[in-house]
Amino acid sequence: QVQLVESGGGVVQPGRSLRLSCAASGFSFSTYGMHWVRQAPGKGLEWVAHIWYNGKNKYYVDSVKGRFTISRDNSNNTLYLQMNSLRAEDTAVYFCARDPDSGDWYFDLWGRGTLVTVSS
Amino acid sequence: DIQMTQSPSTLSASIGDRVTITCRASQTISTWLAWYQQKPGKAPKLLIYKASTLESGVPSRFSGSGSDSGTEFTLTISNLQPDDFATFYCQQYNSSPWTFGQGTKVEI
Numbered sequence A: 001q002v003q004l005v006e007s008g009g010g011v012v013q014p015g016r017s018l019r020l021s022c023a024a025s026g027f028s029f030s031t032y033g034m035h036w037v038r039q040a041p042g043k044g045l046e047w048v049a050h051i052w053y054n055g056k057n058k059y060y061v062d063s064v065k066g067r068f069t070i071s072r073d074n075s076n077n078t079l080y081l082q083m084n085s086l087r088a089e090d091t092a093v094y095f096c097a098r099d100p101d102s103g104d105w106y107f108d109l110w111g112r113g114t115l116v117t118v119s120s
Numbered sequence B: 001d002i003q004m005t006q007s008p009s010t011l012s013a014s015i016g017d018r019v020t021i022t023c024r025a026s027q028t029i030s031t032w033l034a035w036y037q038q039k040p041g042k043a044p045k046l047l048i049y050k051a052s053t054l055e056s057g058v059p060s061r062f063s064g065s066g067s068d069s070g071t072e073f074t075l076t077i078s079n080l081q082p083d084d085f086a087t088f089y090c091q092q093y094n095s096s097p098w099t100f101g102q103g104t105k106v107e108i
Helices: none
Strands: A003-007 A010-012 A018-025 A034-039 A045-051 A058-060 A068-073 A078-083 A092-098 A114-118 B004-007 B010-012 B019-025 B033-038 B045-049 B062-066 B072-077 B087-092 B104-107
Touching: A003 A092, A018 A034, A018 A092, A018 A114, A034 A068, A034 A078, A045 A068, A045 A078, A045 B087, A058 A068, A078 A092, B004 B087, B019 B033, B019 B087, B019 B104, B033 B062, B045 B062, B072 B087
Parallel strands: A010 A114, B010 B104
Antiparallel strands: A003 A018, A018 A078, A034 A045, A034 A092, A045 A058, A068 A078, A092 A114, B004 B019, B019 B072, B033 B045, B033 B087, B062 B072, B087 B104
């Protein structure tokens, strides 16, 4: 079954760190670019980070640059998002998403998401 | 960054209606535009990419189009069905950061 399953969310204090994981199955993970997209409660979608299929290039939205790091382990079909120096405005559901094997950057497969709440 | 503006924010419709959602880009994005449907508590689902290409498995009552300017796009749902009541987002993938519209909620 083709799917993405996120984990690692929870409640964390401002300034602390959290690592999200996204387990991929049912497709050739190592050939796809991957992304993190977030959605604050009651709000719209915001793209957060992207990593190439081979991990060599990474891109971030300005608001997380220097704080978040996207990475992947192709041997274990897993995507990660290391989030440091968390802020209240990082509170959101974080989705991992796949871009198609065509060089385009829309998202053809999404996980169910994991909720991150930053609060003291 | 490219700003994406959707209209309307909320749309009231009835079963069987034809509805149109507009998405405008702050600069030309050619046809690098996707549309998604999201239901409460669920992940977004890809409907259309490259402005008008229907994703596999998506009903043909969904269609997309774009203007020659590459800045104005529409999502049309013909013969609205009960399963179509949701929030719809456009997304540009012309350039990073990839950005979404604020969403259009289609309600009964």
